[in-house]
Amino acid sequence: MVQYNTKDWIAFIFKLHKSDTFRQLLPLMFFIGGYSGFICYLEMEYFHLGEDSKVKNISIMHGMLGFVISLLLAYRTNTAYDRWWEGRKLWGSLVNSSRNLALKLASILDNEIDRHFYQKIIPLYAHVLQKHLADDESGLVLFDGLDLEIDHTKHKPNQVAKMIIKKSNDLYKSGSLSGHQLLYINTELQSFTDVCGACERIKNTPIPYSYSAFIKKFIFIYVMTLPFSYVFTLGFYVIPVVVFIFYVLASLELIAEEIEDPFGNDANDLPTEKIAANIKKHVEEILG
Template identity: 40%
Template sequence: MPKKNFAQSTFFLIFSYKGYLVKRLAVDLLWIAIPTTILCAIHELGHVDIETNFTLPGLMGAILGILLVFRNNTAYDRWWEARKVLGGLVNTSRNYALQVKQLLPDSKEKTELFGLISAFPFVLKEHLRSGVIYQELDFLDEEIIKELKNWDHVPNAVNQLIQVRLKSVYDRGEITDFQLLKLIENSDELIDIMGKCERIHKTPMPQSHTYLLRAYIYIYAIIMPLGLIENLEWWTIPAVIIIYYVAMSIVTISEEIEDPFGLDPNDLPVDNIANNIYKNIQEIITK
């Protein structure tokens, strides 16, 4: 087994990859540390017994565990569904390119179809973000890019241009009725994939559920020292901070992956998927 260098070690990966969560939660951790420190100071320095039975924090912790499991599972289901949909995008794009290569004679339309099929993953991923990045489509002709810029819904535009070119080839008698229908089935599949992605993207989790869960975690973190302070004393402060950090990290990651098409660290590698589709189609063209 080859030796791992430090950059590949578990220790390095934990602190380099997960460090962004500490930055995002830094202010929240400070607001939890302040009241916890005050309670510890009152108990340790003021000789005021503020200990309570651990039953209430324990009960609240059990309820919190159930809520976190539900929140995490709901977000993961959306993440995994999106991954399956993108897997379908990969397969459909490859099949489409293979069929175009085998069924269509060499022509301008055939070359443009390869480019449009390659472009669809790029326009789809940016459609689910903040808008199409036309610099990524530098493999398309300028005329096609100008046509795309006239549309608000660019993935629809790409499919429209694909079908226009297929009809041109069909009108010249270069493909049969059956071949045309077979090729259009792939366009229908691309539209279906786009609709599934839009459904995931445009159906967020209810905000009230997120606010309630965050508020519950904060209240739990405030009450928790009352059950720990007698045994842990000053160590109650780091214990509460760690528990709060773990709970809020689960919530934060769940919020990221419920819409997995963005640029958050835990989102799907949509850019890599689009680039791989382009490379696969280029290989199909040249072989």
């Protein structure tokens, strides 16, 4: 995730980050500029169309559809941001559950071996979940003395959760945990799987294809028809105007595409790796 100062206007305006939509759209912007110049040449120099040409009335369509495209893009952006923010809340919940579980176990367990096990396995769940959501490999995780071989044919976070629950149940059977204490930590144990399931729901349920494809086609047709009418009032100045309009509209769609899946490795995705590292730090402090 990009770290930045929200008050630094100069950096926002003049600095081009590698995740900036300007860089991604630059080839298409050159194409749109060349296309607009070609249409301008045909109408003004080749066909010599005058102010009375009916082609000029195409701008009526743009005026009618401008409101529609703004609504679509606003809804698209808001929907994508809701998914991003929900993902952040889920990982915040995982942080709290990990801390609460560690705090409860720290007050219950006296055996150093048992405390050491939970000190390593609780952060491991966040680590494996982060890899699982980002589709990264984690075949053999060497986590500070805790060796866990991940079976890729099975659900990876569930394998870690199973180890945590099995250990808790073994402690109950041996008398190290009472039934009341097992129920006391059950909420946190259950919340791990709840967070994983909710994150998978976001990741595995993208915006419907028809909706996303329609917006892209709408933007393309809208922009490609702009030069036909505005060339009569702007002349060759229509080139930078159309390019700028395309940049604004396409950028909104690109931003929405990037943040609707917040668990990847894009610049604007959630810093899940950093959050997992913080969970490890805090849990080790509590159970250390």
